[in-house]
Amino acid sequence: MSxxxxxxxxIRHRITxxxxxxxxxxxxxxxxxxxxxxxxEGTFGREYLADGLFELMRIIFMNLLQMLVVPLVLVSxxxxxxxxxxxxxxxxxxxxxxxxxxxxxxxxxSMALGMAYLVQPGIGAEVPEVAEEELFAGExxxxxxxxxxxxxxxxxxxxxxxxxxxxxxxxxxxxxxxxVLAGEPGRKVLKGFQQLxxxxxxxxxxxMLIAPLGVFAIIAxxxxxxxxxxxxxxxxxxFLVLGILLFHGFVVYPLILRGIGGLNPLTFLRKMRPVQMFxxxxxxxxxxxxxxxxxxxxxxxxxxxxGSFTIPLGATINMxxxxxxxxxxxxxxxxxxxxxxxxxxxxxxxxxxTLASIGTAGxxxxxxxxLTMVLTAVGLPIENxxxxxxxxxxxxxxxxxxxxxxxxxxxxxxxxxENALDEDVFRAxx
Numbered sequence: 001m002s003x004x005x006x007x008x009x010x011i012r013h014r015i016t017x018x019x020x021x022x023x024x025x026x027x028x029x030x031x032x033x034x035x036x037x038x039x040x041e042g043t044f045g046r047e048y049l050a051d052g053l054f055e056l057m058r059i060i061f062m063n064l065l066q067m068l069v070v071p072l073v074l075v076s077x078x079x080x081x082x083x084x085x086x087x088x089x090x091x092x093x094x095x096x097x098x099x100x101x102x103x104x105x106x107x108x109x110s111m112a113l114g115m116a117y118l119v120q121p122g123i124g125a126e127v128p129e130v131a132e133e134e135l136f137a138g139e140x141x142x143x144x145x146x147x148x149x150x151x152x153x154x155x156x157x158x159x160x161x162x163x164x165x166x167x168x169x170x171x172x173x174x175x176x177x178x179x180v181l182a183g184e185p186g187r188k189v190l191k192g193f194q195q196l197x198x199x200x201x202x203x204x205x206x207x208m209l210i211a212p213l214g215v216f217a218i219i220a221x222x223x224x225x226x227x228x229x230x231x232x233x234x235x236x237x238x239f240l241v242l243g244i245l246l247f248h249g250f251v252v253y254p255l256i257l258r259g260i261g262g263l264n265p266l267t268f269l270r271k272m273r274p275v276q277m278f279x280x281x282x283x284x285x286x287x288x289x290x291x292x293x294x295x296x297x298x299x300x301x302x303x304x305x306x307g308s309f310t311i312p313l314g315a316t317i318n319m320x321x322x323x324x325x326x327x328x329x330x331x332x333x334x335x336x337x338x339x340x341x342x343x344x345x346x347x348x349x350x351x352x353x354t355l356a357s358i359g360t361a362g363x364x365x366x367x368x369x370x371l372t373m374v375l376t377a378v379g380l381p382i383e384n385x386x387x388x389x390x391x392x393x394x395x396x397x398x399x400x401x402x403x404x405x406x407x408x409x410x411x412x413x414x415x416x417x418e419n420a421l422d423e424d425v426f427r428a429x430x
Contacts, residue, residue, distance in 0.1 A: 015208055019277045022212035023219055026281075030223025050224035054217040061214025064207045065287040070160055072204065072290050073312040074172050075197045080308035081176025082190045090173065090309075093414060097310045100410045101318040102354060107252070108320040109353050112244050112327025113346055121236045121328065122335030165286065165316040169309070204290040215281035222393055238391050241328045242398060245321055249402040253409045261413040267427060271299045272408055276401040283397045285315040288404050296411050301425030306415040314407030319370070321399025321406075325392075326353045326371050333375060333384050345378045352377040 033050060084090055151166045153159040159167035179186035179193075254265030275295050279288040289312055296307045330349050334341050341349075352374050375382045415421035 015211065015274060018212040019215055019274060019281065022216040023277060023281060026216040026219030027223055029216075030220035033220070033224035050221045054221035054224075057213060057217035058221060061210060061217065062282065062284070062287060064210075065214075065282065065284070065290065066163070068200070068204055068207060068290045069165075069286050070163055070168060072200050072293065073165065073168055073308075074160065075193055075200055076293065076304060076308040077169060077172035077312065078176045078179065078193050079190070079197050080303075080305040081173050082179040082186070082193070084176075084180070084305055087177060087180065089305075089418065090177075093306055093309055093418060096414045096417065097313055097410060098317070100414065101314060101406075104252075104256075104320050104406055104410075105318065105323050105354050106350055108248055109323035109327045109350050111248070111252075112241075112324040113331065113349065115240065115244055116328045116331035117346075119236070119240055120331070120335060121240055122332035163286070165312055169312055169316070173309075201294065204294055208291070211278065215278070218281055218283075234388070234391055237328060237332050237388070238395065241325050241395055244324050244328065245395075245398050245402050248320060248324060249405050253405055257409055257412060261416045263412055263416065263423075263426065268300070268409070268412065271295065272405055275404055275408065279401040279404040280397045283393070283400045285318075285400055285403050285407075288400070289315050292404050292407060296408050299425070300408065300412055301422035302411045302415040303418075303420035303422070306418060306420045307411050310411040310414055311407050314410055315404070318403055318406050318410070321402035322370060323353050324402075325395060325399055326374050329371055329385075329388060330374055330378070330380065333380050336384060337381055339380060341378065348378050349374055 030050075081090060151170055153164070153167035153171055156167070156171040158164075159171060179190050182189070250269070254269065257263050257265045257268055272295070275288065275292050278291045279285070282288060292315075293307055293311045296302045296311055297304055302310075327349065331341070353370070371385055372382045375385070412421060412426070
């Protein structure tokens with residue numbers, strides 16, 4: 001092995017440590033910039049660092065991550081689908097994945113609504129007036145027919161160019177099935193895709209080399225601009241959402257993993273640390289797909305034919321963390337608006353939030369757009385959504401970490417049920 005390959009291998013093994021250090025350093029540096037940036041003396045920190053250098057680093061890093069998503073999903077899913085000897089297994093995996101994600105999303109929002117009903121956040125709170133330019137435009141949740149119809153691409157190249165993940169997934173599966181049915185020509189095409197997949201995995205690791213710098217820039221810039229003052233103003237709402245998110249991520253998912261999959265949740269959580277930290281830093285499920293897919297395959301032992309389907313699909317429709325935020329935010333907005341929600345409205349919130357999560361882009365801040373759909377469905381004013389903007393970024397980071405944990409949990413459970421989980425790899429200290 002060459003010196004450069006050996007150095008690269010050492011960096012790969014230490015990437016978790018480097019990302020953790022970057023998170024902590026970015027938080028400390030960002031808070032310092034926020035504290036000294038209140039007066040004229042903070043102009044340099046705000047304009048040249050938070051809005052200048054760090055913003056440039058964030059754009060470059062996030063663009064590189066987004067660059068990886070579509071080719072990785074396309075190639076990996078084609079390889080996974082085409083390698084199946086039993087095409088009917090694909091239907092089973094698909095039904096299990098969709099069922100898992102929808103059930104956990106409904107569980108998450110039901111739990112959030114139940115806790116919010118008990119705690120009643122927002123009662124007696126003084127809500128500041130929202131400037132007209134900060135008002136959110138309400139959106140209606142898509143109908144079931146629209147949701148299903150929009151899954152199928154009319155132009156696969158447009159879907160690839162736009163990063164429409166559901167349509168990319170459908171096209172990749174159909175292409176993989178066509179490769180199987182084509183016989184000998186298909187096997188030649190599959191070999192090319194498998195070689196391309198190996199190259200793209202190396203490209204993922206190349207981008208991961210700058211991940212600590214990207215995470216540092218994102219965290220530092222966010223805290224430099226926003227700080228923690230808004231958290232104190234909305235402490236009841238913030239800590240209720242945070243508590244439910246942590247419970248769902250570190251209690252509900254491990255219970256599912258142990259109860260359904262018979263797997264050790266402590267081993268799982270230990271191996272998910274780098275993915276969770278990466279998702280926390282980027283606040284984007286889509287940007288975390290390359291990291292989560294690689295980790296699920298190499299460290300958790302999930303076969304590519306399962307992971308290449310469940311991870312991209314989960315990044316698109318598994319929005320448990322977002323559902324939790326929406327449940328608590330709906331009750332909070334109802335309370336500050338003096339509206340008593342009926343049982344029917346609670347049920348509408350559950351259904352609307354679940355439908356709205358399907359096909360929603362896994363990018364930062366999309367949760368608040370989805371929230372306007374839920375509020376519109378139950379007739380609540382959407383003006384107060386702008387008040388939550390100040391603290392949503394930090395909560396967005398936490399719920400993204402929860403979402404990707406759910407994607408990996410589903411992958412392990414489904415792979416175990418399909419005899420596609422290498423438990424030696426799962427248990428290994430790799």
